[in-house]
Amino acid sequence: xxKTTIIRDIKITxxxxxxxxxxxxxxxxxxxxxxxxxxxxxxxxxLVSSATNGYIYGIIAxxxxxxxxxxxxxxxxxxxxxxxxxxxxxxxxxIAISVMTSTLTTKLKVxxxxxxxxxxxxxxxxxxRAISHDLRTPLTTIYGSSSALIxxxxxxxxxxxxxxxxxxxxxxxxxxxxxxNLLSITKLDNGNMKITKVPTVVDxxxxxxxxxxxxxxxxxNVIVETPEEFAVVPMDPxxxxxxxxxxxxxxxxxxxxxxxxxxKIFVSxxxxxxxxxxxxxxxxxxxxxxxxxxxxxxxxxxxxxKRSNAGIGLSxxxxxxxxxxxxxxxxxxxxxxxVFRFSLNMEDMYE
Amino acid sequence: MNNKYKILVVEDEENINNLIxxxxxxxGYQALSAKSCADARIMNSSYKPDLVILDLGxxxxxxxxxxKEVRKGSRVPIIVLSARSDExxxxxxxxxxxxxxxxxxxxxAELVARVRSALRTSIYTGDNAGYSGERFETGDLSIDYDSRxxxxxxxxxNLTQTEYNIIAFLSKHPGKVLTYAAIIKEIWGYxxxxxxxxxxxxxxxxxxxxxxxxxxxxYIINELGVGYRMNNDE
Numbered sequence: 142x143x144k145t146t147i148i149r150d151i152k153i154t155x156x157x158x159x160x161x162x163x164x165x166x167x168x169x170x171x172x173x174x175x176x177x178x179x180x181x182x183x184x185x186x187x188l189v190s191s192a193t194n195g196y197i198y199g200i201i202a203x204x205x206x207x208x209x210x211x212x213x214x215x216x217x218x219x220x221x222x223x224x225x226x227x228x229x230x231x232x233x234x235x236i237a238i239s240v241m242t243s244t245l246t247t248k249l250k251v252x253x254x255x256x257x258x259x260x261x262x263x264x265x266x267x268x269x270r271a272i273s274h275d276l277r278t279p280l281t282t283i284y285g286s287s288s289a290l291i292x293x294x295x296x297x298x299x300x301x302x303x304x305x306x307x308x309x310x311x312x313x314x315x316x317x318x319x320x321x322n323l324l325s326i327t328k329l330d331n332g333n334m335k336i337t338k339v340p341t342v343v344d345x346x347x348x349x350x351x352x353x354x355x356x357x358x359x360x361x362n363v364i365v366e367t368p369e370e371f372a373v374v375p376m377d378p379x380x381x382x383x384x385x386x387x388x389x390x391x392x393x394x395x396x397x398x399x400x401x402x403x404x405k406i407f408v409s410x411x412x413x414x415x416x417x418x419x420x421x422x423x424x425x426x427x428x429x430x431x432x433x434x435x436x437x438x439x440x441x442x443x444x445x446x447k448r449s450n451a452g453i454g455l456s457x458x459x460x461x462x463x464x465x466x467x468x469x470x471x472x473x474x475x476x477x478x479x480v481f482r483f484s485l486n487m488e489d490m491y492e
Numbered sequence: 493m494n495n496k497y498k499i500l501v502v503e504d505e506e507n508i509n510n511l512i513x514x515x516x517x518x519x520g521y522q523a524l525s526a527k528s529c530a531d532a533r534i535m536n537s538s539y540k541p542d543l544v545i546l547d548l549g550x551x552x553x554x555x556x557x558x559x560k561e562v563r564k565g566s567r568v569p570i571i572v573l574s575a576r577s578d579e580x581x582x583x584x585x586x587x588x589x590x591x592x593x594x595x596x597x598x599x600x601a602e603l604v605a606r607v608r609s610a611l612r613t614s615i616y617t618g619d620n621a622g623y624s625g626e627r628f629e630t631g632d633l634s635i636d637y638d639s640r641x642x643x644x645x646x647x648x649x650n651l652t653q654t655e656y657n658i659i660a661f662l663s664k665h666p667g668k669v670l671t672y673a674a675i676i677k678e679i680w681g682y683x684x685x686x687x688x689x690x691x692x693x694x695x696x697x698x699x700x701x702x703x704x705x706x707x708x709x710x711y712i713i714n715e716l717g718v719g720y721r722m723n724n725d726e
Contacts (some may be wrong), residue, residue, distance in 0.1 A: 208651075242602060310599075314599075315598075328665075339688075339690070340688060340689065341716065342692045342695070342696060344696060344706060345692075345695075345714040345716065347706045347707070348706040348707060348714050349714050349716045351706050352707055354707075355707055363707075367706070373689065377717075379579065379716060379717060400687070487573070
């Protein structure tokens with residue numbers, strides 16, 4: 142255990158016991174309500190064990206309480222006395238109660254930690270399951286198509302070959318974006334990678350995003366509105382580019398009936414807000430809550446939810462934005478469609 | 493007589509190496525393949541390739557070492573293959589003399605376009621020689637180096653001194669990614685904390701004067717977090 146936590150725990154123990162002692166002293170002097178005194182010390186030891194790590198402090202507190210009660214608050218006052226059998230018995234009972242409560246609270250704390258760990262494990266395995274499912278689908282196309290071409294190349298017409306090859310190429314591209322997303326998520330989730338923010342010109346970011354997006358979806362026109370003035374936002378530009386593309390791509394695949402997709406950026410001295418709005422079918426309410434957690438259950442989408450990306454795309458977004466110290470949210474619009482909004486803090490990068 | 497361009501492909505992954513050499517052959521280049529740094533050294537000195545495609549992760553040594561070795565003695569264009577996440581490696585490779593980088597995984601068209609553009613640059617600049625032309629032209633953009641005038645579709649674009657210097661510098665290395673550091677060093681000679689901002693502001697003004705539309709094929713391509721490149725795809 143770390144030295145600082147030990148010192149902290151010792152301090153907590155000392156302070157709580159001192160407070161108990163003072164309270165008891167006051168009670169003893171003023172009201173003579175001595176029956177309360179052991180109860181107060183038991184409460185003190187209980188508080189100590191719930192505020193500290195491990196059994197040891199609780200037990201120490203129990204022992205010290207017992208000594209304090211015996212020394213200061215039982216007859217003869219301010220003198221240790223274990224000769225009177227009732228003093229001895231009350232001391233033993235007090236220690237027993239204190240030890241028991243402190244072990245109990247410690248156990249509870251351990252159980253709580255185990256439960257949290259389990260919960261984390263569960264989301265992780267859900268995510269893994271979703272990922273494997275999502276990886277298998279394009280791999281099936283790639284493997285199946287390429288082996289079909291190798292084995293029966295003479296039986297296909299040129300047109301069919303072209304079709305098959307296009308399928309391979311598309312699925313491979315999709316796979317590579319998926320891997321990119323996964324890489325970002327694992328790098329950032331461990332918390333051991335610090336984001337290197339560089340001053341990024343909004344127009345350059347938008348330009349780069351649009352070139353990539355138009356390459357992938359030449360038929361989808363994005364209406365862009367950037368700030369009039371020259372704007373620089375500190376960020377890791379490649380990660381933020383990934384966020385924007387993921388959100389745009391999400392709209393293309395999931396906003397059914399969408400005819401208009403817009404991307405707008407507002408800049409204030411404190412914040413830069415990026416907003417992506419579509420006029421599609423909106424986000425189902427039950428999905429809205431888990432949209433960014435990556436725990437999206439794919440089972441209800443059927444086995445051929447091929448381009449679902451298992452909500453990984455969006456959970457990558459939230460991981461990246463959080464790592465930047467920003468906020469991300471999604472809402473349904475009143476008149477249909479959905480809006481995604483994320484903000485990044487402006488800090489002066491040039492100083 | 494064989495007057496095809498010779499391209500040395502240094503890549504240890506068998507499949508990727510095969511893919512690139514086949515692709516180059518199909519596009520009328522003569523591809524030479526090396527699978528390690530040691531191989532690459534021998535091939536480079538015995539064949540004198542016109543262009544090198546270099547993977548940075550090689551089994552026997554870092555590709556960056558080979559890059560520096562080659563750069564000591566020649567100006568042969570070098571295209572580096574890198575993974576997307578290795579931002580620092582990319583900038584480092586460019587600063588130690590690589591002409592361009594292609595991110596893995598890449599499409600066939602993308603790689604061939606970069607090869608073509610890098611070869612074109614080396615014709616402009618010639619081996620071991622500085623830039624010698626008087627004019628630069630790509631699409632509707634033309635730059636007259638003698639009179640320091642820039643035109644788009646015959647209309648003169650009014651640039652400041654610094655803006656012109658930046659454009660001229662980029663155009664002297666068409667298709668090559670120039671890192672922020674390289675441009676700053678060329679234009680201002682020194683770099684301080686405000687340099688990047690100065691460069692970004694100047695670029696923003698140039699974009700505005702050129703009438704650049706975000707997402708369209710513009711004359712200057714933004715390489716996010718790395719630098720800028722003069723587009724020379726025709």
